[in-house]
Amino acid sequence: MTRLRLALFLLSVIQSFRRLSAQSPLDGLALRFASMTAVTGFEQAMGDSLLRLLPGSTRDRAGSVTLTLGQGAPKRLLTCPLDEVGYVVGNILPDGYLFLRRVGGGARLAYPLFDQQLEGERVTVFGARGPVSGVVAVRSTHLTRGRGGPGSPDPVFTVDNAYVDVGAASAAEVERLGVAVLAPVSLTKQPHVYGNRLLAAPAAGRRAACAALATAVRAKPSVQGTVVVAFTTQSLYAGNAGLETVSRLLGPFEETKTVSLPAKYPDTAVETVDLSAAEALVKELVTWMGGR
């Protein structure tokens, strides 16, 4: 079943891949990163992908992936946070529904209705035996009719209202799927390309920025002195532990540059980034690494 789900997931993004992959390696990489999930503190899978993508890179004790280019002085840090605000399974109910706990977010979120985006949408639970599809329950439109007139309360949806339905009818069935408390959960990633090289996805801005950094590194640029490239974890949780760890383990650095891209509709499921801007960022980063 895991393979079937993986195949369905790949099919769901294949159209976007086709639309972008014909344009540039950067576009394809941005789409690939945008289809990944890295809930803050649970970035292991995305770190694995980066390790495979960037030969010579290593993972530090906080989970950040680092790669050292060049040697000597000056020693500079080029960093991209790879995590995202997301959820973990907080409880499994006897009837097979899951409850969630949000990880990260709060005042950091630009979109006040971040949690409401879960309601009635598909989510992916990253269990020990692979990704598991689920949905977040919503009241049936038909059954609300006649049960609340004008002036009825209209409270926003919060994570505490989220019942995740993975199709299981018991806690034991959930367990057999490989899902346990603390399994990461996110909206199912279906990167969507529209307009002229506009990429829409949760955390699209961060993912496109990290894709730009990876592309710049893979271009084997000339480097002035030493440049430590770091894809950092836990930037969205207390203390920015990933970046702090890199700084203490591999620093001090004479200069630190954190890559980012402007995004439209930030912190929504359709956060939109212009891949033309990401392409310009690649050139900027290559220039920066060369000390020019």
Next chain:
Amino acid sequence: MDGGTMKPVRGLDGWTARVRTAVVFFLAVYPASHLAAQDSPRISETQSVLSQLVESYGVSGSEAPVRETVKRLLPSWVTTETDSAGNLWARVGPSGTPVVFVAHLDEIGFRVAAIHDDGSLELETRGGFFASLFEAQPALVHTEKGDVPGVFAPRDSAFTRHNPPPLHVDVGTTSREATEALGIKIGSTITMPKHFVRLAGTRATGRSFDDRVGDAAQVLALRHLNRALLKRPVIFVWSTREEIGLEGAKAVAATLGTTIRRVHAIDTFVSADSPLELPNFAVAPIGRGAVARSVDNSSVTPPAYVDSLVNVARAHRIALQVGTTNGGNDGSVFTPYGVVDVAIGWPLRYSHSPAEVVDLRDVASLADIIQAVAESW
């Protein structure tokens, strides 16, 4: 009939009970990840038909892609015709007073009401649903040139309430002319991308199960129909514009008038099988079979007809529940012509959302009861 009370009609003899016990034991000890790979041929066929229908797009008034999918899935011996309202008809059996089955082709969604100077689209809804479920989601604008991707723009105000201000769609353009150059015009329909996705066991999620499950069940019934058993003509209709007022079915009812024996609307039984719903009625659990939709907001099936339907199910050993739910059905527009509407559905969680959930066993059960009714009632 008491509201929401289920009447299981499938009995178990000793051998069947032993087999069931063995199967339950097997399922309990066998890893769940292997179960979907071991679907029965019936479940595999059900998924094959349903998934193709779910992944076709057809907002009310623009059902052509779904209609073509139905035609493609029907057995080759079935002859179809499309009427001026867009309804698809298939007539089978000998001459006489016909029985009609009707499932609707259309789905909820939006239509372009205006194209703004900044290139964005103003929308009008087609059917009833919570607009918040589309907010900040990917969009597809369906045009004669093909589907144009965009996004349902998230709100920039009113963050304290659940329902959004009027939605608009951003297709990545900055002028009306650029948007029109993509083939978008007033009246173009808009949906979200959708996929049929399996959940645990025999459950699945997707959008527009209402009423693609009904469409699929009619296709499956025709595929397995024993034409030699038909005692009277049977008309299968796949109707249009149900979600905006049963409009396609009204045209069918006007055409057939008082000449038909009985109508069976094949449509969703919106189920309260969810922790979010009140348990007052509509509690038909998913996975326990089709449902006699005996009372809804549009029709009441005479109790004697409900009993007859239950007897057909019992005689054919088909799982059937009996209940009452909300919503209207296409069969109700036949009742002014003196035609009894015996609506049949299947339990659906989270109706009119992008995350509707069904159990494929219920879809197969629905197809079975349609076939049994056509052949024997």
